[in-house]
Amino acid sequence: MTEDSKTPLLDQLEEGPWPSFVTEMKRAGEKNEMAKDLLHQLEKSYKNKIGYWKHGGIVGVRGYGGGVIGRYTELPEEFPAIAEFHTFRVNHPSGWFYTTDKLRQLCDVWDKHGSGLTNMHGATGDIILLGAPTDALQPCFDDLAEIDFDLGGSGSDMRTPSCCVGPGRCEFACVDTLDLLHDITNEFQDELHRPMFPYKSKIKISGCANDCVASVARSDFSVIGTWRDEIRMDPDEVANYADGNMDIQAEVVDLCPTGCIKWEAETKTLTIDNGECNRCMHCINLMPKALRPGKDQGATILVGGKAPIVHGALMAWVIVPFMKMEPPYDDFKDFIRTAWEWWDENGKMRERIGELINRLGMRAFLKAMDLPPVPQMISAPRANPYYFWDPEEVK
Amino acid sequence: MTEDSKTPLLDQLEEGPWPSFVTEMKRAGEKNEMAKDLLHQLEKSYKNKIGYWKHGGIVGVRGYGGGVIGRYTELPEEFPAIAEFHTFRVNHPSGWFYTTDKLRQLCDVWDKHGSGLTNMHGATGDIILLGAPTDALQPCFDDLAEIDFDLGGSGSDMRTPSCCVGPGRCEFACVDTLDLLHDITNEFQDELHRPMFPYKSKIKISGCANDCVASVARSDFSVIGTWRDEIRMDPDEVANYADGNMDIQAEVVDLCPTGCIKWEAETKTLTIDNGECNRCMHCINLMPKALRPGKDQGATILVGGKAPIVHGALMAWVIVPFMKMEPPYDDFKDFIRTAWEWWDENGKMRERIGELINRLGMRAFLKAMDLPPVPQMISAPRANPYYFWDPEEVK
Amino acid sequence: MTRTDFGPPNYKEMLPPVIKENYGKWKYHERVKPGVLLHVGESGDELYTVRVGSGRLVSTDWIRDICGIAEKFCGGHLRFTSRHNLEFLVSEKEKLEPLIAHLKEEGYAVGGTGHSISNPVHTQGWIHCHTPATDASGIVKAVMDDLFEYFTDWKMPAHCRVSLACCLNMCGAVHCSDIAILGIHRKPPTIDHDIVRSKCEIPNVIAACPTGAIRPDPKAKSLTVTDEKCMYCGNCYTMCPGMPVADPVGDGISIWVGGKISSARTPPKFSRLAIPFLPNNPPRWPEVTDAVRNILETWASHANKHERMGEWIERVGWERFFSLTGIPFSVQLIDDFTLASDTYRSTPAFKW
Amino acid sequence: MTRTDFGPPNYKEMLPPVIKENYGKWKYHERVKPGVLLHVGESGDELYTVRVGSGRLVSTDWIRDICGIAEKFCGGHLRFTSRHNLEFLVSEKEKLEPLIAHLKEEGYAVGGTGHSISNPVHTQGWIHCHTPATDASGIVKAVMDDLFEYFTDWKMPAHCRVSLACCLNMCGAVHCSDIAILGIHRKPPTIDHDIVRSKCEIPNVIAACPTGAIRPDPKAKSLTVTDEKCMYCGNCYTMCPGMPVADPVGDGISIWVGGKISSARTPPKFSRLAIPFLPNNPPRWPEVTDAVRNILETWASHANKHERMGEWIERVGWERFFSLTGIPFSVQLIDDFTLASDTYRSTPAFKW
Amino acid sequence: MPMIDLDGVQLEVDEDGFIENPDEWSEKLAAAIAKTEEVEELSEDHWKIVNYLRDYYKKFGIAPMIRKLCKETGYDLKTIYEMFPSGPAKGACKIAGLPKPTGCV
Amino acid sequence: MPMIDLDGVQLEVDEDGFIENPDEWSEKLAAAIAKTEEVEELSEDHWKIVNYLRDYYKKFGIAPMIRKLCKETGYDLKTIYEMFPSGPAKGACKIAGLPKPTGCV
């Protein structure tokens, strides 16, 4: 194959057991010039240890302010097929479940308009359709709409929210993550498609404290399922685990962060002091057949997670320790709207809500949200004596 | 007593089992007008919930820039005897050991010139002679010099250093705290008496990690004794503790922070994995008869501790994990001098050395001190990706 | 007029029948073997999941391939995971082993469940982004080839999440990963004043600099950068095409360790810097794969069961992490950003 | 010419003979009973220490009194501790009980060793300082009268250090105490512009404000304070007499908990705000004594043996600290200063 | 280099159609750019927004945030999208001759 | 209010002897204050320091830090204490008519 000799570096990445993206690029390249040029430009990057994409690009489809990332090569003469190489962010269905029909439709649309290359999925959760020229954008979107695929977010808007598999396939789910996600995505279509905020805003939903969508680290609004009553226990199954190869004392009891579990090996009795349990999920994770979350379920809402730009990464902070999460999710929607409103009113350009809370103080945020301060919001009270009083209080 | 009726509030503080400072003030007041006026001004403060001292005051003795705190009452007409009421900070002997002769001499001098009231001792460690008029300052100091009591620090100088009782009465001491203190106090007389720095600078010395002078919290330079080899153990005495009423497993082993101790109850054998011990002192504290610090002794030097003004309180940070501490303590003195030099050169007005390190970065400080970075300096590496490179390194 | 704002496909139409029937009524799960999960509903229904590693950057043909498999074994249903793996959902037990056999035959990578490493979350790199300091897919491929045994097998004491981001924007959200691979620049921006003048919103660029290294230069209608204050984050470039930071010599990789997300046992933790720089060495980045393997194996051989990287390090101490891994401690590891003082050690209790 | 720079008296001349002989050669100690320590040298020599509480603010006559006692029982030697207690050093065992009996007779407070509370480190307050928000000696007296049983007895699971500072300068170094009593102001400074103009170094005053609440007012040759940004630290007043912050209504007490200094078991910890304000209520500050007792006793009844306040709180969680003590949680407790974000909770794992 | 035709004169624009040289902007040019953004005619309402953007940019050196734009011009976002189908950033700013926004509009 | 006598004119000073009204300062007054600080005669060396302090204060509104004072006047601290026995803050600044230093001199 003469083709191969043009990409000696990348060819080396076709070896080895892990699926090769190079192979995929070549497959696409066989029928698509864009994919082929992309491969060659990448080879050049591998050789010279530098990227060849120009800065930014603002392109889009009619009526939307986001959803397409503009991209142009610095080397249009060398790689004319990717002179314009924009990506679509296509909103995925809750939980990334697909019928093969749907996926095949998507492939057909993409082969028609784009490079034939995709990311399944992007880090935010979208289906990324990787590379189409400017002229193809609107027609491609029209065809996507035809098969019911809408665009996701980009720019200073609500980004495509995502959730864990939840009740779809997980017995731990304390929130109907899939439904909540679908509901709010539809509720906030305007915010998703028409950038209007100081910066991006992300919502991610996990059914329990295992946080399988990593919401606490990478969403402005992290919804994490939990419960308020007692862990449900099936004592027989506990005994079964003990009879299996689980060392309940060492693996469960000793690792319980609150020390609220007791294990009597002789009687095979496990006792949980639920009042002291912090619902970390560890014991349940280890013995899913024996232990289950309580029945009074809802979610903890944490706010402010994000990557390091500009002031360092933040993990989201507990703002609502417990909220019931049932359709039509009005409390949650109100919460989000109020928070956005406050942020939009007070935020500086490119200031995420977590940064704004840091800048104006948790006190100001809680006041705007009309929420009482509770110890669940903090891991420890302040260690510095620099705190404020309302002049009204000092009389 | 008609006198009493003038201080109805303070009189209430003569009741109760704890020693009463009011009684002391009255005792002094019986022979001294200053003490009497002080008592009455204090009564007024108790009534009106506010102090009556004027701001600041700069007074002193010949040749020194510090050592006396100037103070004037706002109510000189009402309390003429304390119109001028300055305090001496008198440098205490290492470990606050006294002969009664020495103390009696001090009392005589103070009765002659001042209020007859003292603090034994001030929070920094000085003997505080509480209140004398301006004119009495020089004569009083002259008399103090006569009995070999020199002044301590105040203002932007080295403050009176202090140390724990150490080898004087403690088997844990890994440093001769008393001697080191005496030696450096004499070495740095100029720095103690003639303010020359951006702000105050404190040195405190503890013989072990129990840190009985709280050096880590309240000194710019905290010296804490430690060792590098193995905890010395007397197995028989271990057994004796076990035979006594100590639950070695629960009280010692389970509380060892590194989990490096093992206890075999049957054989009464204690084993310490010294490589994993962090020398926290807990086990030694509990079984002083059985366990002792190792023999290869020296000190860890921590830098930067201070109270909250201006940027929040700091605890001192490990800068030298281990330094041998033997007379004439040249390494230590060089260390202090180099650090002061860097601070003095770079510090802003009223910036403590810890704040300066925070402002310019540990990197700059370590470079100035010519010290290699080691993991012992940190509790965890950085979590943000904002770090610098010397352009020389990037080639 | 184009339809807009109709939202994503409804997930309900995407679910296989067994899920529809047992939706929200799963009772428990078992880890059958690496790559295979069994979920059992309160109804008694069983659902087997077979997890397959994905390179994420895939062609439409690959999608059609997996659709074919799902049609053959799973009634035409499949899903992807939050870490971009592919999952086949098998409701008929008898199809499980044939599916697995088929997958192996076709060279698919089955694994990634339980105490194995999963797919590294990653980003665009040189494929499609304008700010990368390295590639994404290539390093992931090299690392996973090297660690493949840890994907297909349960050889670790606990979860280990490896992630990659190609610049400080951290689209891979690597900041809470057990092992994070992060592209970094090491040279300040080179400024093209003509571009700055005509194309950049100067006040926004200035505000974008975390360290205040950028100042306006009103005379030149441009700006200046104080190089000593610049730590090469590239945020100015994000705001302004006239300030590129990428550079073949300056750019490379940093390695971070000990982050986690789940609240199991301990709260989530940030990843922390372990290796400040490794060179970009395409196509197989051997320095990076070696470093990751060293860290992973040191942890795997020392940690207790169920003890994540960060939990292990906190138990033994960072000083021990460095001595056990043999990674040299460098001054870049000592924090000097906003919360720096919280990371300094204020106790003489440490290990030698 | 006055002698200068001759330094403090030489400690060697102050040591009793038994110490000189066993200097650096102590072998072990025992806690004989509350207030009494026994140190045994390698030589076999014994040294008993009897610790006596001191009000710290004492007259020369008191010093002469204790000198008298030391002469009678201790060969004319005594020392003070780092927490301002008095220690009688008894080298002749037969003098021990007579000394104790004498001390009790004379009303001295023997105690403060081992698992008891010791003397609260404290400061000047209204006695001698210009910035206090409360008195020092008076509150200490009231608190110690109330907690006296904990001084003379071993009724606590571990050490408990109570400290007091009368303003944010924290001369009592309360920031690492098990229980800290801290005077606070709650009103911004009232500015006397004449004084500011003639007596203050304005740039230094501005630099002194931690929150940037002070701006120059070049026209008036003075400065202005943005009240909403002021948190009443009083640092401006330290720099400038024209900006007093003390106020009978605004001033009062805050209570902080969970700090420690020693590295035993855990590294040192900062004290953290538990009660943002209690009124100044001289002469016995009942709100303060109640609060301190409540905290102390809640801890003492719930903590494990050897578990300091902060260790206990970290084990059970701050949410439990507040529910067990019944202290209401107020918004002031939530940090909003430099390191604030490190104190927010980033996990759904907490207790109700 | 892509070009845009203004009464027969070719002006340089970047790939996204933003003019390369802000000094070349004119009302006529605006109208020409508008056509590329599916704005057939620049009405008074359009001009209100374009002028607001230009004024704001002149004053602050940046494009305004959307909330500000809506508040100060009185059009809600929906209306703005009706007027500029490609949105305020890609559409309105381009027509107004502003640099390509990296921020928020 | 305490007073200091300057050729028979009484000027207000505070309890520490710092002049209340900085505008009243004069070289003569300086000499008068000097006497209260055990500086019998203001030599050229003294004036060098006093003038440095005044200039610095006029420029920056604060007294200089000691290190600066020593560096820029060329006198080491020991010499300064020899010249001003009560030290730079209490002695030299007072004579120079500066506000009572809260900082460092």
Ligand code: SRM
């Ligand atoms: C495509 C994607 C990476 C991927 O390969 O998967 C991506 C790609 C870009 N991200 Fe991202 N981000 C992507 C998920 C993320 C995530 C992860 C997440 O959303 O869970 C984060 C971290 C979480 C967060 O939001 O904080 C993330 C944090 C950033 C940041 C830093 C934001 C911050 O506040 O710290 C930037 C910089 C910016 O916004 O200017 C950024 C910017 C960018 C830009 C637009 C580059 C730029 O500077 O303008 C990248 C475009 C690349 C391209 O040409 O395609 N991207 N970005 C991800 C979106 C795919 C999708 O929609 O599914």
Ligand code: SRM
């Ligand atoms: C007398 C004493 C309190 C006592 O009753 O014991 C004291 C009294 C004052 N201290 Fe202090 N400090 C005293 C030990 C401390 C300590 C404790 C220590 O040294 O171990 C600290 C905390 C440790 C530290 O240095 O950080 C301390 C931290 C402060 C601060 C805050 C410094 C900071 O950087 O945060 C100030 C404010 C200042 O310097 O302007 C201050 C200022 C003051 C001033 C000078 C008031 C002022 O604003 O100018 C007080 C004079 C009171 C008076 O009129 O007598 N004092 N001061 C202590 C000195 C006695 C002695 O020499 O033995």
Ligand code: SRM
């Ligand atoms: C499929 C997926 C959810 C989804 O919607 O896609 C998922 C599914 C399950 N997770 Fe997860 N987790 C998934 C991403 C995550 C993530 C997010 C991430 O990695 O970015 C996390 C947080 C990681 C972290 O903490 O850094 C996550 C932390 C957990 C944990 C907590 C582990 C711990 O001890 O810290 C459990 C509990 C366990 O494994 O015992 C868990 C448990 C589970 C269970 C057992 C839940 C259940 O009953 O079904 C599922 C099978 C796990 C397995 O792989 O063995 N899942 N899980 C995700 C699979 C990703 C992948 O392809 O590897």
Ligand code: SRM
């Ligand atoms: C006399 C004194 C040193 C001095 O030079 O004056 C001293 C003396 C001893 N300390 Fe201390 N400590 C003294 C202040 C301190 C301080 C400083 C402070 O409180 O400001 C601390 C740090 C407090 C903290 O951590 O917040 C301190 C933390 C300790 C500890 C660690 C306790 C812990 O578990 O955290 C020990 C070990 C122990 O008690 O088992 C200890 C142990 C000891 C021993 C047993 C050491 C020995 O072998 O002699 C001494 C008798 C203790 C006792 O009271 O039962 N000493 N000790 C100080 C007495 C102060 C007082 O009057 O109460």
Ligand code: SF4
């Ligand atoms: S977050 Fe919880 S509910 Fe969701 S998939 Fe993970 S374990 Fe299940």
Ligand code: SF4
């Ligand atoms: S959920 Fe966590 S805290 Fe609760 S009992 Fe289980 S292991 Fe313990």
Ligand code: SF4
């Ligand atoms: S710090 Fe250590 S050596 Fe010093 S008195 Fe305390 S226990 Fe003894």
Ligand code: SF4
């Ligand atoms: S000194 Fe501390 S760490 Fe070392 S063995 Fe004893 S208890 Fe454990």
Ligand code: SF4
């Ligand atoms: S991490 Fe940086 S380089 Fe990589 S895709 Fe995100 S923005 Fe682009």
Ligand code: SF4
């Ligand atoms: S690269 Fe980052 S630190 Fe450097 S100038 Fe640009 S924004 Fe500032």
Ligand code: SF4
């Ligand atoms: S704490 Fe404040 S008020 Fe109390 S003595 Fe120190 S400076 Fe004065």
Ligand code: SF4
């Ligand atoms: S009291 Fe403190 S916060 Fe308020 S103005 Fe003064 S220095 Fe600033």
